[in-house]
Every structure is written in C-alpha cells, then in structure tokens.
Amino acid sequence: MKNADKKVCLISLGCPKNLVSAELMLGSLKQEGFLFTTTPEEAEVIVVNTCGFIEASKRESIDKLLEAARYKESGNCRVLVASGCLTQRYSQELAQEMPEVDLFVGLSEFDKLPEFLRGKFDAPQTLSSIQVGERILPEESSRRRLSEFSPLRQILPDPDRPRVLATPKHFSYLKISEGCSHRCSFCVIPHIRGDLKSRTPASILHEVEQWVERGVREFNLIAQDLNEYGKDLRDGSNLAGLLQALNALPGDFWLRPLYLYPLEFSDSLIGVLRDSEKVVKYIDMPLQHISDRILRSMKRGSPGRYVRQVLAKLKQAMPEAALRTTFIVGYPGETDAEFAELCDFVQEIEFDRVGVFTYSQEEGTPAATLPDAVPDPVKQERLARLMEIQQAVSLKKNQALLGRRFRVLVDGPSEESELVYQGRLYSQAPEIDGVTYLSGDAAHPGEFLEVEITQATEYDLVGELVPGGNRSLP
Secondary structure (H helix, E strand, O other), X not given: OOOOOOEEEEXXXXXXXXXXXXXXXXXXXXXXXXXXXXXXXXXXXXEEEEOOOOHHHHHHHHHHHHHHHOHHXXXXXXXXXXXXXXXHHHHHHHHHHOOOOOEEEOOOOHHHHHXXXXXXXXXXXXXXXXXXXXXXXXHXXXXXXXXXXXXXXXXXXXXXXXXXXOOOOOEEEEEOEXXXXXXXXXXXXXXXXXXXXXXXXXXXXXXXXXXXXXXOOEEEEEOOOHHHOOHHHOOOOOHHXXXXXXXXXXXXXXXXXXXXXXXXXXXHHHHHHHHOOOEOOEEEOXXXXXXXXXXXXXXXXXXXXXXXXHHHHHHHHOOOOEEEEEEEEOXXXXXXXXXXXXXXXXXXXXXXXXXXXXXXXXXXXXHHHOOOOOOHHHHHHHHHHXXXXXXXXXXXXXXXXXXXXXXXXXXXXXXXXXXOEEEEOOOOOOOOOOOEEEEOOOOOOOOEEEEEEEEEOOOOEEEEEOOOOOEEOO
C-alpha cells in the first residue's frame, strides 16, 4: 500500500504521558509515509488517543470518539482508531458498544499502528477490528500482569524510535519510566500501565542531546512517580544521579521534574534539586490529602507528619522554589473535620499551585468498595471552597513578584491575541499553570528573555522586557 496520500489526524487526550505515546505513534506513521493534518474533515484516518483515569476523562474520550465517527459521513474518514488507556482497559466492552470504531489499539501494540492500517486499507474485508493484545508475540505475553487488562509489554521512548513532537518545538516531555509500583487505593493506573519500567540513563541522556541540537529549551521530566526511577534497573540508577548527569550536558535549557511523590524524598535528592543550575526550582508533589486516616486508607505510605517534614526541608533548602500539588476531595468517609484540616493545611503551607479533583470511584480499586460515599453536591462544594482558598493564596504569591526580574521562556503569540506574546517563568509549567504575558520588543518562541513583572492576577502575570536585558535565542 502506498501511504503517501493517506492523511492522519491524531487527537490525544489526558496527561503528558499519554501525549508521548501519541508522539511515538506519529513517529512510526511518519516513517511509513503517512501525512498529518489537524483538520479531522480532511483525514482518512482519525486516531483518538483516549484517557481512562477518572470518570470525567472516560466520558470525554467516548464523546470524542463519537464526534470523530461523524466524519465517516461528513468527511473523508475511512478508519477510526481508538488507542490509549480507555482502550487498554475496556477494549472488549468498547468493541461491542462502538461499532463505529474500526481498530482498538492498546498500550502494548500502538507501535504497530502502521502495520494495522496497512492491513485495513489493503484488505478491509479481512480486518474489522483489532482487540487489545491480539498481535502480541508469545514471548512478550509471558510476563506477570496485575490484571486481565494490564499491558503485555511496555513501550518507552528511545532515541532510535521515531517520534514527532506534538508540543511547540522549544519544549518537550521527557518520559523516563513507564508504569507504577505504588498501589494507591483509589488509582487504577498501575493496572492499566503496569509495574515500573525505567529507561536506562544512557537512553535518556542521548534523547536530550538530540533534542537540544534541534532547539528544545525545556525538558519536562515525567513518569507516574519520578522518585521511583531506576529501582527496577538494579544498577544504582536513581533520580538524583540522572538529574546530575542531565545538568552536566552542554546547552542552555531548563529541566523541570514533574510528579515527585513525597516518598523517597531523600536529602541527597533535595541537594541535587537545589544545586543543579539547569533544574528549575519547581516541585510538583501530588499529596492528595493531609488527614492521617485518609492517607492510610489511600495507602499513600506517608503520614501527614512526614509530608510536613519534607515540605519544611524543601522550603529551607530552596526558599524560592515553586510548590505545586494536587488534592482529592470527597474521598469515601471524608468528614467535615477532615476537609477542614485540609483547608487549614493549604492556608498554612501556601502552595504556589494547587489542583483539586473530586473523588472518582474506579471499579477494581480498593477504594471503590469503601462505605460512606460523599454525595456529589458535597464534593463540588468542597472543591469550590478549597479552590477559593487557593486563589487568595495564589494572588498573594503572585503580587509578591511585582517589580522583580525573572528569566522567561517565550512560548509564542498569546491565545488571547496574536498581538501579545506569552511566556513562562521557572515557576510556571506548560499547560497546567498560568502564563506571563509579555510587553515590549518582539519576542521569538524558544527565546529566553529577562522581564520585570508589572501586573499580577490569581493565575497569570504581565512582564515588561528589560531594556538591554539578557536574551538567549534558540
């Protein structure tokens, strides 16, 4: 089959880890001659890379698949593909309930998508649907699985594996491991993505060297838990050593670690985070709650006392560090007193960034069978109250930046207006935090600039370029 005239539109939902899988799919498709479009009406192949983390993400994935299916009638779509976490978890159910979908490709076989599409286009009558795991080699399916829908093999980025960045070309997500060895009672991710599997340090270093040469200025390290990195390699590899090696690479770029669980937060790691010039002072630590009873029920492995100790060490070592976290409200049995304890904690610590989720009951998880479910209206009230507290904290923290000068990484024209550019401070991670709007001379995406903060809101900042300030082009 000649693929040169086949256009693919890939829609990726969910987290950056899912986006990296999408980028690997794009890389394999490009290698086989497929073309890309961001307009679904033009595409002969539409791939929806689904998310299956919580109920809201499942609904979004289903809605997006149904929306894409309409292009079979109103557009050029001949093949609709479902991939990602929702497909991995519910392939059989989806195949029965969604005949509009032609291919179901799981986490173990998404690198074989070009092969599947060749079969679909060359002999459509012989391939009506692909079930997750159907095309896995026997030797790949012998490994232990956490559940019947766990992946039979785990696919990690590698410098030799083709990849097309779906982010702006000046920043990327650096995935250093797959899977998770934690067993939090509310979370189904280890069952969907498997146990921890780390990349080798050499593979990660080589990837960064390649992308630095291509103009990437920011690497956002991602995993289910960065602090777990290297344990399965059994060769002494760990996050602290990896960060030191990455920091020693030549080039002007940022390293931003995301998803640092409070467990295993050693003094040596804190020292590396403090002393590494390229590692931005940004700590993303999902805490979920502070009540000891709830933390035990969640099987987080770190009581509130330990969490406070880690936060105190981080603040002492790096007073300027931006602290980001996420919390779950409405966990089964959460009392008014326990929620009040969480609110007091947020006011006490004064996090720079906070994300809040309402508890989502996920079948197959220990928490799903717990009694004393919190009513949905109460969950929503608690979410709104906690975010109201955090908005006041965030405004206070941002106003404290007025008149100060910072290095900013330019992202490009603002989503609000092409006449205004936007960028980010070290304290602003892409896509999840606020931005810094820029006034002054023309800026270039991927350029580092020096700006003075002139305005502040709860989430965003405004900065003016410093005349004669340091500028660093990609």
